[in-house]
Amino acid sequence: MFKRIAAIGFIFVCTAIAWAILGSAIFYRTYHSDEQLKGRVASIWGAPQEQTPPAANYHEGSVRKVIAVEDGREVTRTLDDRKYFQLPLEKSRVNAVLHLDYRRKGLLWYGTYLVDFAGDYVFTNPDNVPRDVTISLNLPAEQAIYDDVVFTLNGAPLNPSNLKRETYATATVGPHESAELKVGYKSQGLESWHYSFGSDVTQIRDFQLHVVTNFSGLDFPENTLAPTRENCDSAGCELAWEYKNLVSGYKIGIALPQKPQPGPLAGRISYFAPVSLLFFFFVLFVLTTLRGLELHPMNYFFLACAFFSFHLLMAYLVDHIAIHQAFALCSAVSIALVVSYLRLVVGMRFAALEAGLAQLVYLVLFSYAFFFEGFTGLAVTIGAILTLFVTMQMTGRIRWAEKFAACGAPALH
DSSP, X not given: OHHHHHHHHHHHHHHHHHHHHHHHHHHHHHHHHHHHHHHHHHHHHOOOEEEOOOEEEEEESOEEEEEEEETTEEEEEEEEOOEEEEOOEEEEEEEXXXXXXXXXXXXXXXXXXXXXXXXXXXXXXXXXXXXXXXXXXXXXXXXXXXXXXXXXXXXXXXXXXXXTTXXXXXXXXXXXXXXXXXXXXXXXXXXXXXXXXXSSOEEXXXXXXXEEESOOOOBOOTTBOOOXXXXXXXXEEEEEEEEEEEEESOXXXXXXXXXXXXXXXXXXXXXXXXXXXXXXXXXXXHHHHHHTOOOOHHHHHHHHHHHHHHXXXXXHHTTTXXXXXXXXXXXXXXXXXXXXXXXXHTOHHIIIIIIHHHHXXXXXXXHHGGGSTTSHHHHHHHHHHHHHHHHHHHHTTOOHHHHHHHHHHHHHO
């Protein structure tokens, strides 16, 4: 008996090593290709976007040429005595509509989105003289496209110039006048969308940002402002950030929900597989011992191979079909291997009922718990406790010394 247990343990350890190698290979394939694939997705669809409010600046002073005498010679110098000032941003009404559209490359899904951005901003000239103002807007990303661009001041279109990500135009704002700037565009981004007030602590007056999404399950990254109002349902979310007079160094951010990632999910399930096999071997050993059925270590070897086939097939199938379809197909293949094999060894009833049910619980259901992030450990713990309870109740009256002696007796001849 003890030699048989040692042989089963050796088979288990070897299979666990194979799973560790398989899981490492899956993660290597996933993240080695991610470095290249993410750049390709960004080049086609766009990069993560971070929008900042526009700025209105003017300057006093000028740039002029002066002639100076140095070492007895006249030299021409450029003198720049300009001083720059900024018109205060008195009011912001910002709206953004985010439409999630996933893209898949290799073993990973990427959260891409369409954004429809519109902002109304009011600047005020506090001085008694008109100012020639340069109004600038930093676009959220260099690696992006912008369609249906709106850039108007007091209802009149501005003729913007561009310098990399910056769009700017000049206009005259009269004394104590307010200038209403309207900006808007449609663009595409990747994984997250931010609205930033600047890199330093900033005072924000009369600010309202409304975001509408076609998805729920979103998250707010660390060091970002939580919405003041939030309303989500299965169709999407309506979010609002409203402030009268805020002083903050934080930005506003929305992280898109992630789909179950085929590569990392298959890798985690492979790493966890020895736990599933351990439960299966334990239950199978107890049941065969109670029933007086004898399974040779070679039988356990083939059962371990049938378990391994689930993870091996899924590792390469998720490249081609959806993760849920791959999971269902791999489960059916592995269970079919186990049941069809054990029916030849111990009979159809035990193979289909006890062994098939045990595999369904410890391989399929335990592995499927990984689809529910945050509940995997709890599900496995509950399953382990229930297994312990059932086996303790089934074997409470068993005299294990007699069982082991009976099983071991034939091996002594």
